[in-house]
Amino acid sequence: NYASVPPLPLWVAPSPALEAAIALGRHRDALIRDRTREKNRLKTATVVFVRESIKGHIASLTKQAKAVEKQLMVQIMEEPQNVARVELLKSVPGVGALTAARLVAELPELGALRISEISSLAGLAPMNQDSGAHEGKRRCAPGRRQIRTAMFQAAHSGVLFNPVIRAHYVRLRSKGKERKVALIACAHKLLRI
Numbered sequence: 052n053y054a055s056v057p058p059l060p061l062w063v064a065p066s067p068a069l070e071a072a073i074a075l076g077r078h079r080d081a082l083i084r085d086r087t088r089e090k091n092r093l094k095t096a097t098v099v100f101v102r103e104s105i106k107g108h109i110a111s112l113t114k115q116a117k118a119v120e121k122q123l124m125v126q127i128m129e130e131p132q133n134v135a136r137v138e139l140l141k142s143v144p145g146v147g148a149l150t151a152a153r154l155v156a157e158l159p160e161l162g163a164l165r166i167s168e169i170s171s172l173a174g175l176a177p178m179n180q181d182s183g184a185h186e187g188k189r190r191c192a193p194g195r196r197q198i199r200t201a202m203f204q205a206a207h208s209g210v211l212f213n214p215v216i217r218a219h220y221v222r223l224r225s226k227g228k229e230r231k232v233a234l235i236a237c238a239h240k241l242l243r244i
Contacts, residue, residue: 063159065156065159066130068126068127068129068130068133069126069127069130069133069155069156069159071126072123072126072127072152072155072156073156073157075119075122075123075126076123076152076153076156076157076197077197078119079116079119079120079123080197080200082112082115082116082119083112083116085112086109086112086113086116089105089108089109089112090109092105093105093106093109120149123149123152123156124148124149124152127152127155127156133155136151136155137151137152137155138151140154140155143213143241143244144208144209144212144213144214144216145205145206145208145209145210145211145212145213145216145241146205146208146209146241147205147208149201150201150202150204150205153197153198153201154198154201157195157197157198158172158173158195158198160172166242166243169242170239170242170243171194172194172195172198173194173195173198173199173202173242174191174193174194174195174196174198174199175191175194175199175202175235175238175239175242176191176194176239177189177190177191177236177239178190178191191235199238202238202239202241202242203234203235203238205238205241206220206234206235206237206238206241207234209237209241210234210237213241215240215244216237216240216241219236219237219240220233220234220236220237223236223237
């Protein structure tokens with residue numbers, strides 16, 4: 052029948068441990084953004100007292116972010132199936148414990164959906180902007196910003212420590228791709244791996 056729609060899979064609510072891990076991961080992101088703002092303010096601060104105050108705030112934010120990271124790992128490791136998934140993800144060079152934990156918490160569909168669907172969910176799927184003869188610039192689809200950010204940072208490590216990702220990056224740069232474009236492509240490839 053033309054109008055028939057295949058049944059959609061039922062949404063499964065995350066466990067309390069994963070819900071807590073998601074909240075902790077997003078709180079850590081907020082702390083990191085605040086720390087970045089403070090570091091930028093430090094560059095322009097000229098008054099000694101203000102500089103010292105900003106440095107103290109940066110140190111406090113760093114300490115809080117580390118505490119939140121520890122708690123996030125505790126929440127993720129509360130469930131045995133998460134431990135196995137984190138260890139499997141960490142086995143890929145370039146993917147650290149925090150990135151693996153964020154993937155387990157915020158992308159539970161990983162391994163259950165096709166890679167094109169996972170790429171779209173993660174916001175790493177290149178979408179064309181073509182119309183007729185006009186060939187527009189490719190852009191990543193909006194997706195889960197937290198995952199895209201985590202994978203972008205993992206791509207930085209992957210370029211250094213993963214020979215497959217490094218070769219992909221070098222090939223893209225030799226073709227004239229911008230650094231950021233090449234890193235996003237590496238993040239996409241890392242997610243595929």
